Amino acid sequence: MGTSEFDVIDLYFKPGRSREDVIVGIGDDCAVLDVPTGKRLLTSTDTLIAGLHFPEHTSPEDIAAKTVAVNFSDLAAMGAEPTWVTLALTLPDVDHRWLKAFSSSFHRAIDEYNVQLIGGDTTKGNLSLTLQVMGFIDVGKCMLRANAKPGDLIFVSGYLGDAALGLAMQQKKIALPDEAATYCLDRLNRPTARVELGQAISDYSKCAIDISDGLFVDLTHIMDASQCGANIELNSIPLSAPVRKYLADITNQLELRELMTGDDYELCFTADESHSQTIYAIAEKYHIPITCIGIINSSKELTCTEGNGHAIDILHTGFDHFS
Amino acid sequence: MGTSEFDVIDLYFKPGRSREDVIVGIGDDCAVLDVPTGKRLLTSTDTLIAGLHFPEHTSPEDIAAKTVAVNFSDLAAMGAEPTWVTLALTLPDVDHRWLKAFSSSFHRAIDEYNVQLIGGDTTKGNLSLTLQVMGFIDVGKCMLRANAKPGDLIFVSGYLGDAALGLAMQQKKIALPDEAATYCLDRLNRPTARVELGQAISDYSKCAIDISDGLFVDLTHIMDASQCGANIELNSIPLSAPVRKYLADITNQLELRELMTGDDYELCFTADESHSQTIYAIAEKYHIPITCIGIINSSKELTCTEGNGHAIDILHTGFDHFS
Numbered sequence: 099m100g101t102s103e104f105d106v107i108d109l110y111f112k113p114g115r116s117r118e119d120v121i122v123g124i125g126d127d128c129a130v131l132d133v134p135t136g137k138r139l140l141t142s143t144d145t146l147i148a149g150l151h152f153p154e155h156t157s158p159e160d161i162a163a164k165t166v167a168v169n170f171s172d173l174a175a176m177g178a179e180p181t182w183v184t185l186a187l188t189l190p191d192v193d194h195r196w197l198k199a200f201s202s203s204f205h206r207a208i209d210e211y212n213v214q215l216i217g218g219d220t221t222k223g224n225l226s227l228t229l230q231v232m233g234f235i236d237v238g239k240c241m242l243r244a245n246a247k248p249g250d251l252i253f254v255s256g257y258l259g260d261a262a263l264g265l266a267m268q269q270k271k272i273a274l275p276d277e278a279a280t281y282c283l284d285r286l287n288r289p290t291a292r293v294e295l296g297q298a299i300s301d302y303s304k305c306a307i308d309i310s311d312g313l314f315v316d317l318t319h320i321m322d323a324s325q326c327g328a329n330i331e332l333n334s335i336p337l338s339a340p341v342r343k344y345l346a347d348i349t350n351q352l353e354l355r356e357l358m359t360g361d362d363y364e365l366c367f368t369a370d371e372s373h374s375q376t377i378y379a380i381a382e383k384y385h386i387p388i389t390c391i392g393i394i395n396s397s398k399e400l401t402c403t404e405g406n407g408h409a410i411d412i413l414h415t416g417f418d419h420f421s
Numbered sequence: 422m423g424t425s426e427f428d429v430i431d432l433y434f435k436p437g438r439s440r441e442d443v444i445v446g447i448g449d450d451c452a453v454l455d456v457p458t459g460k461r462l463l464t465s466t467d468t469l470i471a472g473l474h475f476p477e478h479t480s481p482e483d484i485a486a487k488t489v490a491v492n493f494s495d496l497a498a499m500g501a502e503p504t505w506v507t508l509a510l511t512l513p514d515v516d517h518r519w520l521k522a523f524s525s526s527f528h529r530a531i532d533e534y535n536v537q538l539i540g541g542d543t544t545k546g547n548l549s550l551t552l553q554v555m556g557f558i559d560v561g562k563c564m565l566r567a568n569a570k571p572g573d574l575i576f577v578s579g580y581l582g583d584a585a586l587g588l589a590m591q592q593k594k595i596a597l598p599d600e601a602a603t604y605c606l607d608r609l610n611r612p613t614a615r616v617e618l619g620q621a622i623s624d625y626s627k628c629a630i631d632i633s634d635g636l637f638v639d640l641t642h643i644m645d646a647s648q649c650g651a652n653i654e655l656n657s658i659p660l661s662a663p664v665r666k667y668l669a670d671i672t673n674q675l676e677l678r679e680l681m682t683g684d685d686y687e688l689c690f691t692a693d694e695s696h697s698q699t700i701y702a703i704a705e706k707y708h709i710p711i712t713c714i715g716i717i718n719s720s721k722e723l724t725c726t727e728g729n730g731h732a733i734d735i736l737h738t739g740f741d742h743f744s
Binding site: 121122125126127128129130131132133135138139140141142143144145147149150151171172173175176178184186188216217218219221222223224226228230232233235240242243244306307308323 | 444445448449450451452453454455456458461462463464465466467468470473474495496498499501507509511539540541542544545546547549551553555556558563565566567629630631646
């Protein structure tokens with residue numbers, strides 16, 4: 099192919115932002131980084147594979163934007179400030195048009211968070227991407243899955259189910275009106291990592307998770323880690339107009355629980371009731387809806403009620419990479 | 422398959438060492454880590470793909486050992502102390518025998534370096550592994566590719582060419598006597614990251630690289646970064662008995678330069694002549710040969726001489742992932 103790994107990195111991935119805490123960036127055996135005194139380092143890694151996490155024909159711009167959002171969402175869920183990222187990119191060949199589009203979108207996405215690409219690897223194979231994000235948080239300030247307490251209210255940011263509806267349409271399982279289709283596909287392909295929101299709520303919440311596997315599955319992660327239960331009021335789950343409209347039509351086949359299957363990348367967090375007003379004020383400041391959907395309790399069960407208090411059996415259906 | 426991502430992580434990757442600087446390990450959205458004051462964080466990431474970086478039929482034990490060594494070798498080349506690692510593992514299916522063997526070997530390998538696995542991802546696809554290693558170094562103490570100075574001596578650790586000879590045999594391009602074959606395959610599949618050595622020499626060397634792409638290619642990385650040239654005395658290149666014996670037989674087809682094609686994972690470093698005796702003393706302490714193979718000069722060229730001072734034209738043949 100005539101283009102080596104070194105050229106690919108030089109051409110497409112070296113340019114970009116220079117942060118002061120990057121002592122040595124791309125180009126040596128390791129990056130050399132400065133973590134300030136009083137800060138903890140946070141890190142998370144995720145792999146996205148063509149044909150599994152996104153359809154093979156997804157545009158390079160969407161792939162870059164989604165990969166960045168999915169990874170930064172993990173930092174958001176801890177309340178961290180993103181700083182650096184590495185990218186391990188496996189490509190079937192050196193397609194300069196693809197690389198140009200991908201790298202532009204990638205740099206644009208990380209630039210929005212003031213993040214620097216500090217290393218990576220390019221290899222030949224089926225298209226896949228492994229990102230590792232890093233970030234800072236003040237010592238003692240992390241939102242952890244294990245910190246939910248009975249009596250805590252459960253909040254979620256944004257609207258849930260958009261991406262699942264978009265995916266069902268993309269998989270030709272359902273049809274949607276044009277405008278709803280555009281909206282849901284955009285939410286599927288270009289989710290927003292709630293990074294600023296995560297940092298803002300971390301003064302008032304001690305427990306958060308990002309909704310990647312689906313609301314109910316991700317809630318069970320909090321329950322398992324915190325050794326507690328939860329009750330969700332199904333009518334409270336925040337839904338966008340397209341999802342509401344879809345569910346309101348009884349001739350449509352998918353139900354609410356079938357749309358709670360992940361890829362939302364919204365935050366689910368708990369907080370003491372005394373912080374509710376502050377949390378709604380943060381929502382207003384950042385123009386992101388925040389909704390209280392339930393309460394943590396001391397059972398080990400996830401129960402759901404629907405308006406009249408009637409308990410609903412919710413299948414724990416989520417996205418599982420191996421099933 | 423009935424085994425989810427969560428089970429795979431719980432079963433095979435959660436157990437292991439607990440370092441005090443790991444505040445939160447596997448199990449939350451991010452790991453939370455403590456980088457001590459006065460230390461820099463170093464990080465590097467590498468992807469290994471079945472069929473490209475190792476043959477499909479390679480044992481899970483060898484895959485784990487090699488992946489760890491390849492990645493830790495980058496830390497060794499900076500003089501860093503390894504601390505943490507993440508593993509993004511892509512598997513065609515959940516094969517418990519494979520996973521048990523792989524994870525045992527993986528944990529054994531990182532345990533030797535006192536390193537903790539702090540996160541990762543498991544996904545479904547063609548077998549590939551992306552590791553990201555992290556480590557510490559005292560502020561101001563890094564060995565960088567850009568720090569070579571004219572007059573510096575060039576040293577290499579260990580013996581070069583063993584892995585290349587093993588690979589040629591594995592690819593059935595050549596045949597080797599049994600004992601030599603075992604030795605060379607072991608060096609190919611189970612390279613040693615020179616982590617202790619890297620830390621020890623970092624008091625006396627300011628410039629190092631690990632030999633992954635091949636001696637001559639990796640030397641050009643130092644030359645490019647340091648804006649200098651180098652002269653190598655070919656007869657000085659340290660060779661193991663099996664490689665020596667192979668090259669001495671004129672009926673054998675591969676020449677020295679064809680064995681300088683990478684996968685050695687030895688260190689190539691430069692140092693002022695005044696440190697030579699100390700460096701040889703370190704070699705003796707760690708029982709790892711260290712050999713002076715040439716000198717940095719102010720040209721921009723890589724020249725090679727062979728005993729009588731006659732210059733040899735060396736093709737810059739190295740391992741290139743895309744050509």
